[in-house]
Amino acid sequence: MIPELGHFALILALLLSTAQAFFSFGGAARGTEPWMAAGRTAVVGQFVFIALAFGALAWSFVERDFSVLYVASNSHSELPLFYRIAAVWGAHEGSLLLWSLILAGWTLAVTAASSSLDAPFRSRVLGFLGLISIGFQLFMLGTSNPFTRLMPAAAEGLDLNPLLQDFALAVHPPILYLGYVGFSVAFAFACATLFEGRLDAAWARWTRPWTLVAWLFLTIGIALGSWWAYYELGWGGWWFWDAVENASFMPWLAGTALIHSLAVTEKRGLFKSWTLLLAISAFSLSLLGTFLVRSGVLISVHAFATDPERGIFILAFLTVVVGGSLLMYAWRAPRLKSSAGFEVTSRESFMLFNNALVVTALSLILLGTLYPLFMDALELGKVSVGPPYFNLVFLVPMLPLLALLGVGMHAAWKRGLLAAMRTRLYAVAGASVAASAIIGAAAYGEVRPMTTIGFALAIWVMLSSLLVPLVRLRSRQRLPAAVLGMVFAHFGVGLATLGITGVESFKVEKDFALGIGDGVTIAGYDFKYAALRDVRGPNYNGVEADVVVSRRGEPVAVLKPQKRHYNSGGNPLSEAGIEVGAARDLFAALGDDLGQGRWSFRLQYKPLIRFVWLGAILVALGGLFAALDHRYRRRVTAEVRDAAAAALP
Amino acid sequence: MTPRRKRLLAVLGILVGVGAAAALATLAFEDNLLYFYNPSQVLAGDAPQGRTFRIGGMVTDGSLERTEGTLEVRFVVTDYRNSIPVRYEGLLPDLFREGQGMIAHGRMGTGGEFVADEVLAKHDENYMPPEVAESLHDPQPARVAE
Numbered sequence: 187m188i189p190e191l192g193h194f195a196l197i198l199a200l201l202l203s204t205a206q207a208f209f210s211f212g213g214a215a216r217g218t219e220p221w222m223a224a225g226r227t228a229v230v231g232q233f234v235f236i237a238l239a240f241g242a243l244a245w246s247f248v249e250r251d252f253s254v255l256y257v258a259s260n261s262h263s264e265l266p267l268f269y270r271i272a273a274v275w276g277a278h279e280g281s282l283l284l285w286s287l288i289l290a291g292w293t294l295a296v297t298a299a300s301s302s303l304d305a306p307f308r309s310r311v312l313g314f315l316g317l318i319s320i321g322f323q324l325f326m327l328g329t330s331n332p333f334t335r336l337m338p339a340a341a342e343g344l345d346l347n348p349l350l351q352d353f354a355l356a357v358h359p360p361i362l363y364l365g366y367v368g369f370s371v372a373f374a375f376a377c378a379t380l381f382e383g384r385l386d387a388a389w390a391r392w393t394r395p396w397t398l399v400a401w402l403f404l405t406i407g408i409a410l411g412s413w414w415a416y417y418e419l420g421w422g423g424w425w426f427w428d429a430v431e432n433a434s435f436m437p438w439l440a441g442t443a444l445i446h447s448l449a450v451t452e453k454r455g456l457f458k459s460w461t462l463l464l465a466i467s468a469f470s471l472s473l474l475g476t477f478l479v480r481s482g483v484l485i486s487v488h489a490f491a492t493d494p495e496r497g498i499f500i501l502a503f504l505t506v507v508v509g510g511s512l513l514m515y516a517w518r519a520p521r522l523k524s525s526a527g528f529e530v531t532s533r534e535s536f537m538l539f540n541n542a543l544v545v546t547a548l549s550l551i552l553l554g555t556l557y558p559l560f561m562d563a564l565e566l567g568k569v570s571v572g573p574p575y576f577n578l579v580f581l582v583p584m585l586p587l588l589a590l591l592g593v594g595m596h597a598a599w600k601r602g603l604l605a606a607m608r609t610r611l612y613a614v615a616g617a618s619v620a621a622s623a624i625i626g627a628a629a630y631g632e633v634r635p636m637t638t639i640g641f642a643l644a645i646w647v648m649l650s651s652l653l654v655p656l657v658r659l660r661s662r663q664r665l666p667a668a669v670l671g672m673v674f675a676h677f678g679v680g681l682a683t684l685g686i687t688g689v690e691s692f693k694v695e696k697d698f699a700l701g702i703g704d705g706v707t708i709a710g711y712d713f714k715y716a717a718l719r720d721v722r723g724p725n726y727n728g729v730e731a732d733v734v735v736s737r738r739g740e741p742v743a744v745l746k747p748q749k750r751h752y753n754s755g756g757n758p759l760s761e762a763g764i765e766v767g768a769a770r771d772l773f774a775a776l777g778d779d780l781g782q783g784r785w786s787f788r789l790q791y792k793p794l795i796r797f798v799w800l801g802a803i804l805v806a807l808g809g810l811f812a813a814l815d816h817r818y819r820r821r822v823t824a825e826v827r828d829a830a831a832a833a834l835p
Numbered sequence: 836m837t838p839r840r841k842r843l844l845a846v847l848g849i850l851v852g853v854g855a856a857a858a859l860a861t862l863a864f865e866d867n868l869l870y871f872y873n874p875s876q877v878l879a880g881d882a883p884q885g886r887t888f889r890i891g892g893m894v895t896d897g898s899l900e901r902t903e904g905t906l907e908v909r910f911v912v913t914d915y916r917n918s919i920p921v922r923y924e925g926l927l928p929d930l931f932r933e934g935q936g937m938i939a940h941g942r943m944g945t946g947g948e949f950v951a952d953e954v955l956a957k958h959d960e961n962y963m964p965p966e967v968a969e970s971l972h973d974p975q976p977a978r979v980a981e
Contacts (some may be wrong), residue, residue, distance in 0.1 A: 476944065542852060546852065546856045549856065550856060550859065550860050550863075553860060554863075554864075557864075557960065567870055567871075568870065568871035569868050569869060569870050570868075570869045570871065571864070571867060571868060571869075572867040572868075572869055573867075574863070574866070574867045575863045575864060575867035575868075575919060578859070578862075578863040578867075579859055579860060579863050582859055696905055696908070697924075697925040697926050699905050699906045701904070757929050757930045758929055759929050760929055775926070777926040777927070778926070778927060780901055780903065780904055780905065780906070781901060781903040781904055782903050782904035784859065784904045784905075785903075786906055786925075786926050787926075788925075788926050
């Protein structure tokens with residue numbers, strides 16, 4: 187009964203999304219307030235019904251209703267409650283429902299917060315959001331209904347993939363989706379703007395906090411995914427350039443370019459059409475990412491053949507959204523002229539460099555991610571693009587980006603670099619290079635060129651970020667939240683660079699066959715396999731090893747890697763034993779019983795790896811500060827709008 | 836600078852940038868494209884000699900052998916027409932099992948043995964790598980190892 191109610195709620199939600207789009211566009215076109223109000227009411231209704239549908243699916247999971255195909259495929263009677271709820275978005279159908287719910291949530295938030303906007307414009311924004319909702323709900327009802335019954339009901343579920351039974355991965359999809367879907371707001375704003383053919387400073391001011399919030403969620407989501415891969419996949423890598431990772435990283439890069447470009451559009455009325463294009467790209471890449479990850483397309487285009495309806499729907503939907511918005515862009519963008527000029531060393535220039543470099547990296551990553559799909563579709567053989575490709579095409583644009591970042595933060599709008607800052611920046615640059623060489627030599631006993639460049643850029647970005655509040659406070663200027671956000675985010679970028687350089691330069695990863703009492707030394711740490719015992723969990727049992735780590739005779743830690751067998755059957759799962767430290771992680775994963783009392787182990791030394799995620803957290807925190815800045819909360823009054831519009835010819 | 840020259844410079848800048856990016860992509864692609872072959876294709880001589888590639892198929896039942904107490908494992912990968920022995924030293928992934936799909940990365944060693952430096956198993960329980968699934972269905976004449 188409950189699943190049928192959920193199914194029914196989903197159908198009603200689709201009807202309400204249609205009403206939302208119809209009345210919003212119709213009302214905006216005819217200028218009739220009652221229609222526009224009806225569109226807004228439909229937003230509320232759509233949210234309520236999609237939430238009911240989501241609740242019904244969650245209820246089916248909590249109650250272990252194995253007569254629902256999706257529940258039977260992704261749950262198990264012994265699965266703990268927390269994971270039964272997380273299993274709702276553990277596979278394709280449920281993730282689409284979550285996507286749709288989050289979209290309805292964002293739409294509701296936009297409706298609530300947008301009363302100060304021009305009425306027809308506001309309506310068109312809601313109309314475009316409604317169109318996206320329609321697409322997703324049609325997709326679910328047509329090809330991926332999570333409420334499909336299984337007749338006869340299964341006696342037992344197939345269980346949620348054990349890899350997904352983990353806290354970080356349980357919360358990873360919702361947070362990631364908050365980011366993905368959040369870009370739909372900027373997208374709908376861009377579409378409405380293109381539709382009306384005018385763009386003023388108020389537009390950029392209005393879009394910025396929404397984009398920032400979406401972007402910060404995406405940042406946290408990606409960091410969570412990376413952290414999970416590190417400890418749960420058992421191999422201790424933090425980034426694999428896997429297509430699934432790229433799918434979330436590409437919208438992030440587009441979003442990063444977008445928040446910078448938006449700043450220029452707001453402050454100076456420049457880069458208008460470029461900003462719109464980035465808003466369209468960020469959301470299009472989010473859509474692409476959602477479909478790539480959850481529909482099996484990535485692994486092979488021929489996965490479509492197993493489920494042609496899904497494939498065709500996805501292609502059609504992407505074509506409509508991406509193609510439609512780009513067509514509108516081609517038609518309207520030439521109207522949006524930016525006419526102000528700026529100096530080569532001004533803030534605008536640096537933002538331009540930022541955008542050029544980020545978009546270059548993004549395009550090359552997109553090329554590498556989609557290339558295997560094209561080759562496969564054209565029957566040119568099965569290829570995969572290895573991580574070294576991505577490392578190279580990401581690194582090359584990032585080096586100048588980091589170097590310029592440190593200067594760009596101090597450049598003034600329009601006029602350019604202040605002479606007073608120049609000497610300070612020279613000093614900071616010198617200090618960074620010196621500190622980098624000293625760190626390499628003192629901490630790791632080595633000075634390598636790439637490592638030195640990495641550390642120097644990291645320290646340069648961090649010090650240069652800290653210089654911003656120092657200079658401001660000394661000259662008794664205010665320190666608005668937006669500036670503080672910038673400082674945090676850029677400092678975080680520096681910190682992450684430090685971590686990445688450290689771990690990639692000095693990590694040690696080795697596999698060993700060890701019997702009890704055997705020891706090996708890696709990176710100056712002595713690892714000794716001391717004991718093996720049986721362990722039992724709520725829905726699994728397995729073995730746990732004690733790996734005692736010491737350094738120069740001093741005990742450091744006891745790592746407890748496990749090998750688990752879940753009661754639902756299936757493959758075993760390795761749980762890594764990790765000793766966390768600011769300077770380094772020590773990592774042990776348990777492999778297989780090799781016979782003769784020996785087990786295989788993967789032992790690792792990961793210097794500075796924590797800074798990668800700490801950096802990401804600071805970046806997200808920076809986004810939060812910036813989004814909370816005073817000036818976004820002030821109502822954009824009609825006068826401000828008119829004045830801003832008048833200032834730009 | 837006149838607006839005309841400014842525009843000219845901007846266009847030149849974009850051209851140089853796009854050119855540099857294209858050059859970078861080509862350079863990076865050169866060594867990092869990995870081709871996938873099934874055992875039949877390898878035996879037919881399609882796979883490159885002395886270069887790394889990926890081989891995929893099913894792990895033959897009963898073929899997994901360990902050198903007791905060491906990390907060395909040997910198994911046979913098959914596409915049900917032809918088979919290739921694989922040697923690997925290291926930890927096998929959790930999802931690796933006999934009778935199931937896998938992909939290995941490495942190169943051909945001496946004596947027709949594939950020496951893997953990385954072994955990947957299917958991503959989840961109900962799934963085999965699609966490359967493997969398809970290569971099992973490819974209508975291709977069986978070949979006998981020379």
